[in-house]
Amino acid sequence: LAFTLRFLLSPNLCIAPERAWDQAIASRGRVQHSGTLRLFRISGEWYVSPVASGQDWRWRGATLYWCNGYIFTRRVIQIPMHVLPVGGLFVTAVFKALDTARYLHMPYFQANNMTKKQIAVFVAEHKWDYRLFGFAAALxxxxxxxxLIFSVSNRIGAAMWAHDHEKRQHWFSEKKRKNS
Structure with missing residues (x-):
C-alpha cells in the first residue's frame, strides 16, 4: 500500500521538496538570483582543513555504481534487514546516512557552485554532523x-541547517578577518 501511494504521488514528491527548500531559505531572508538561491561564500572553520579528494564522497558514474562493492552492501545486506521489524529500519538508516545527507544538501552545494573536491572537503570537515543528520533523515x-511527509520536511530541515551553517561560516570569516 505504501509503494502504491508513493507511486501515485511521485510527480508531486519530486516538486514538493524543491519548493520546500526554496521557501525555507527564502523565509530565512535569502534572495533568489536567476533561479538559484545564492548563499554566502564558503570559508573554512579549520586552520588546516582535512585532506579529502573528490573520490572520498564516492562520486560514481552509472557504470561504476553497479560494479563496486557499494552495491553489494546496499542491496545484498540491506534486503534481509527489511524483514526485521524495528532493527532493520535502524540498520538500513545507518547504511543510507551519508547518501541521504548528500542528497538533501545538493541544493546547498549547487547554490554555492561547489566542485566535487570542495564538497568532499566540506563533508570531511563536518563528517559526524552529516552522519547524524543523514541517519535521522533516512530513518x-x-x-x-x-x-512521504518526512521526505518533504527533511528537505526543510536541511535548508534550515544550511542557513544556520551559513551564519556560522559568516561568523568564522568575520572572526578571521578581525584576528588578521
Missing amino acids: LETLPFVG
Missing part, C-alpha cells in the same frame, strides 16, 4: 506512510 523517510 524518518523509511517509516511506512509517514515517510
Whole structure:
C-alpha cells in the first residue's frame, strides 16, 4: 500500500521538496538570483582543513555504481534487514546516512557552485554532523506512510541547517578577518 501511494504521488514528491527548500531559505531572508538561491561564500572553520579528494564522497558514474562493492552492501545486506521489524529500519538508516545527507544538501552545494573536491572537503570537515543528520533523515523517510511527509520536511530541515551553517561560516570569516 505504501509503494502504491508513493507511486501515485511521485510527480508531486519530486516538486514538493524543491519548493520546500526554496521557501525555507527564502523565509530565512535569502534572495533568489536567476533561479538559484545564492548563499554566502564558503570559508573554512579549520586552520588546516582535512585532506579529502573528490573520490572520498564516492562520486560514481552509472557504470561504476553497479560494479563496486557499494552495491553489494546496499542491496545484498540491506534486503534481509527489511524483514526485521524495528532493527532493520535502524540498520538500513545507518547504511543510507551519508547518501541521504548528500542528497538533501545538493541544493546547498549547487547554490554555492561547489566542485566535487570542495564538497568532499566540506563533508570531511563536518563528517559526524552529516552522519547524524543523514541517519535521522533516512530513518524518518523509511517509516511506512509517514515517510512521504518526512521526505518533504527533511528537505526543510536541511535548508534550515544550511542557513544556520551559513551564519556560522559568516561568523568564522568575520572572526578571521578581525584576528588578521
